[in-house]
Amino acid sequence: MKFTLKIWRQAGPQDLGKLETHSIDGISPHMSFLEMLDVLNERLIREGKEPVAFESDCREGICGACGLFINGRAHGPEEGITTCQLHMRSFKDGDVIYIEPWRAKAFPVIKDLIVDRSAFDRIMRSGGYISVNTGSAPEANSTPVPKEVAEEAFDAATCIGCGACVATCKNASAMLFVAAKVSHLALLPQGKVERKQRVARMLQTMDTEGFGACTNTGACEAECPKKISISHIARLNREHILSSLT
């Protein structure tokens, strides 16, 4: 397959970026999107040019490192997958493909397509933890959790922190991410001790990191590779109300 790539190139956080056009040929439809970029980078290196900086780690949809804004959509045209799980068969031969980094004040570009998502880490550090004794794993049946609650908490816990929700939100809001983390721990008995301070601190950090607010457009849940529902945002709002009134 043959493609025309319009790739965002930016030397560093302070530099102005621009789109750079590359033609690429001989791409197998079974290649992943990142493998296609690997092919391009190998060529650029052979030609003595600077390869395109992009991030990846697991390449199987579990680490959240690989987020790219492809043809105007977070993680590209398919739903429920990360960029590394996107295959070139999702495009037509001869397509022009725009590749941009996540754009948000809280996610500054480090280089080309790589952004700094450590704002998420700082949100987690401010409240996304529980206090338990470390050591050997606890006995599995000592803390009973109803099945529906466990399922709901697990759904929230599948968030991989990729940042697609922020990238696709017109407000660059991190509400779906924070909602997933707060919801996951608020539902479980292990999360009860810090429940009130957790939501207050995580929301405060979310605001100071420069993310936008939620307009309830629903863009995030549609683009989330883990299909995390905005019903978790409703729970986050309830947790905020509960924590500020009691």
Next chain:
Amino acid sequence: MMAKLFQGSVGKKISMSLTGLFLCLFLVVHLSGNLLLLKNDGGVAFNQYSEFMSTNPLIRISEIILAAAFLVHIITAILLSLQNQEARPDRYVLDRSYVHTSFASRTMIYTGSLVFIFLVIHLKTFFVPHRLFHSEQTMYQTVKLAFENPFYTGFYVVAMVLLTLHLWHGFQSAFQSLGLRHRRYTPLIEKLGMGFSILIPLGFGLIPLYFFFRQFLK
């Protein structure tokens, strides 16, 4: 303790939703009184109602609460919109992130601002001459005169379409902001919101159209 409830971006959305729903309640009250204008009695019932509204002290107090609600809604809307704009300083070259969102949800600040402009003109036509000054006309006469003008009626109808858009997203969004989401009830709230956002502005819009077309019947 209550102050914390309204702090931060989630707190601001709580203010938006509470004032927004209060404004929805006001629309219902306002419309139910105004429907008296459609009664074919030369304005007797409506003028009585208008007289009652301007003299009853409870109504005057509600008016102050209403003005405060508008003020909080608008100021919070501006603060949120600024925060949201600052959160994405650089735009995407190609942005198709809108594909999964409704037009109404993306344009709340625009439809809201246009409704605000409508509101100022609306108050200037009806509220200011009758409540702040003492007009020689009855309220019915003022209404009739205003709506026999094609531009005023046209402007009114357009404003009601904008209000429909604002409420199309706003009504159900307010429940989500308050954390009121439920597998069974949320679809009902969404349907109720669609009905509300069409029927209420339709009711308001029928009044100027009625006066406008009636002038040609005689």
